[in-house]
Amino acid sequence: MALTQARTPPGVLELLPLDQIAFQGMLDTIRRNYELFGFLPVETPVMEYADVLLTKSGGETERQVYFVQSTGALEKAERPDLALRFDLTVPLARYVAEHEHDLNFPFRRYQMQRVYRGERAQRGRFREFYQCDVDVIGKDALSVRYDAEIPAVIYSVFRDLAIGPFTIQLNNRRLMRGWFEGLGIADGERQMLVLREVDKLDKRGPDYVRQTLTGDGFGLSAETAGRILDFVQVRSTSLADAHAQLDALGSGSETFEQGRRELREVLDLIAAFGVPQTHFALNLSIARGLDYYTGTVYETTLNDHPQIGSICSGGRYENLAGNYTKSHLPGVGISIGLTRLYWQLREAGLVGTATSSVQALVTQMDPARLADYLALAGELRDAGVATEVVMDPSKLGKQFKYADRAGIRFVLVLGEDEIAKGVVTVKDLRREDQFEVARADLAATLQVELAQAAAVR
Amino acid sequence: MALTQARTPPGVLELLPLDQIAFQGMLDTIRRNYELFGFLPVETPVMEYADVLLTKSGGETERQVYFVQSTGALEKAERPDLALRFDLTVPLARYVAEHEHDLNFPFRRYQMQRVYRGERAQRGRFREFYQCDVDVIGKDALSVRYDAEIPAVIYSVFRDLAIGPFTIQLNNRRLMRGWFEGLGIADGERQMLVLREVDKLDKRGPDYVRQTLTGDGFGLSAETAGRILDFVQVRSTSLADAHAQLDALGSGSETFEQGRRELREVLDLIAAFGVPQTHFALNLSIARGLDYYTGTVYETTLNDHPQIGSICSGGRYENLAGNYTKSHLPGVGISIGLTRLYWQLREAGLVGTATSSVQALVTQMDPARLADYLALAGELRDAGVATEVVMDPSKLGKQFKYADRAGIRFVLVLGEDEIAKGVVTVKDLRREDQFEVARADLAATLQVELAQAAAVR
16 A cells, blocks of 8 residues: 655644653643633634634734635535634634623633644744733723733743743833824824834844934934934833833823833832842833734843743733624733744753653563552552553563653562562662662652652752 | 624534633543553644545545635635644554654553544534543554553543543454354454444344344344344453353354453453452443454443443554554554533533632732732742732622632632731631631641642542
8 A cells, every 4th residue: 555654734843752741841830820820721712713713803814824614615615714713812802702791800811722823834933833821801991900910920930931031021002102202203103113113123223223213214303213212222120220210211291101100000010929120121122013002011031042032922902802892801911932932942952851751660570470560550650650561571671771762760670579578679760770669668759759850850 | 893793613612711620620630640651742733734634534534524724725726735633543643653763662642632523513513622542552563461551541530530430341353253253244344234233232222233133234144143132232240250251152263262362361451450340341242433443442431321422432453554654553542532521521410610720819908008919929829829819909899709700719808907917817718617817827728728629529
């Protein structure tokens, strides 16, 4: 029979088991922190009605959408009425509008699922990737105080992910808009165009941006361009410094002052949440590409790996689900694009292959003793130790080699000698150590070792 | 602006948060047990190349497939080259063939992801549903002993899911085939047709099946039909009874004897794995619809809810990935269709809405004290208690009502009195109890209460 080549489509990240364990560990860490902060899980179907999904998206998004149709619809050459979600925000809006009367507000949800975009295939670009989102949605109103909770969650997540020092950077769209108004750039559309140029600051540098802003397209005066650049280059080094830098901006329009009040309150509360001052800062260049955010905006960067860019972004939006309901639903949220982050961390050598989720291997010395090996494994599993048993007879050396290749830490030997003495021989492949332990103490001994290893990891 | 109606496509199960928590709890229980038995996680992309996915499936499967194409491909009216996976077995075969040289054999993997089938929309039928699979794949050979491990995993899973007494039922395709051969029904195709009729035994009863088998289509003698019915009605009540019933079948062909030897070894080993004899039994009517299984086959039923049918099925197959590789890869595995199971359990009133994953709510007595509330919440989170803080001022009664509706058990009050006394007032909404506890003891107190609740659940 002719063989079909086993292969995956481009733009997906499929992992070998030990890498999958590392990835799963990151997912678990994120979920644990989202839950500790009192967010509730939601999962939505991967397929949505195309008209529901594409209500508010422009042409660019639409071109990247994957449409879905069953064989029957395909044969009828119908236009597909289903599509794969391209983010978790539109499904959240649909979910909240659909279930509005069954939800409690403020509605605090987390969602960790894969999304799909028909991106051009390219190294490090994914067509299927995990997003891990948290959002708080208010009914009619939502205090700006929630804008401080999101960075607190993000701080816990990245502290526990232990991928190096990071900074949560904040700005406020009202502050930014007010600043532009004060410079005579009152038109929203024009502000967006300027912000788009300002977004290039990190990549192209201030001179390039200054040139563009004073050039034919924008025609701003050198002074105006200079004030814009002064503004967007503000970074803070501590909470007190952040307040001082906000002071130093002078007075401005009502929009500007509202943005500044919000930023001050959010900054103070982030500190009250226990986030160290080393881990959050003002960065008045942050605009976020989307036209979507209205107040606080966030980006998070790894201090030692700026080239990775923002590893977690989001902000405050005025109305989540205006396409589906007349209810006014303001919210604030953030998203971690975990597939891309994992891939970049791996490229940068910051995450390695995990040790196996299998913690112990019970070897097989004598096929006639299999029932003893199974009983031993059962005791370990009851104690929470993930245990595999060699079910087929083979040479002991081969069994050790298997454990080593598979990344299993503890190899257990229960031979006639051990059974007679009431002990088990434990070979610790990580410490390259071997010891005997009383059968009755084995589970507790391994538990202690594994807990220690988990604590230092 | 015209509103789009927020709605999900038919055939998907979208849950409210407290139901999602219950569902997630089941997923976690399954995963924990799969990992305790030493299975490694794998996730595959939802989209596969259509030619890879549809290699061996017949017309029926193909008609149920969802094809995927990006906007670009749609505009070019190309035949879609991507499709959504309809099970986890074909992706496993592709995965093992693709990564064969990077895997250790026996390869023990679990996979818990959603699959997609364009089923006719119907109550209780899903187009998107979770499958939770475990499989052991051997290279060249895989001992029948692994066939006993799968029921041991399944026993742990359903014991921990605590959805009532259940029985793992076993048969062996070789035993069955050998029995038919002994009755002169040697042709494989004909055996399959007879087995298909036998599969209707539970639904239609023995008389219906006897009539069909002796009717024009099959033309079997009354005696042959009788012997078939005698065989398929074998059920065991204990391990000894299972062996006695296998004895009572008399001697048979080599195929038959091999099947019987396998069944005996598997049954004995299941007991050695510690599975109580009340939880597994012979059931010689089990054939499994698929032409795929070659040896041991399993079905699992809830003793008190036979109408739900098999909640977990699988078996031994000869060669996993013959369409993709020349390597011979025998395996054994099982699948839990969790979405359908959850839905049926809910319909039968066997799973309710969970209590919230949020365990404590810190109320807001005085907006000026918010920093104190946040500090308290931080202490609880550090102790692993999932804690939400009321961020907006509102009446205390409203805050209690919110906790009650949201299913949060502990409501914490930290007023001036409490702060002065160094205590926190805890209202336990579950026990309808209220008490004061020293601030320093709060986390430990809640930990104990929550651990007790988890233990009795």
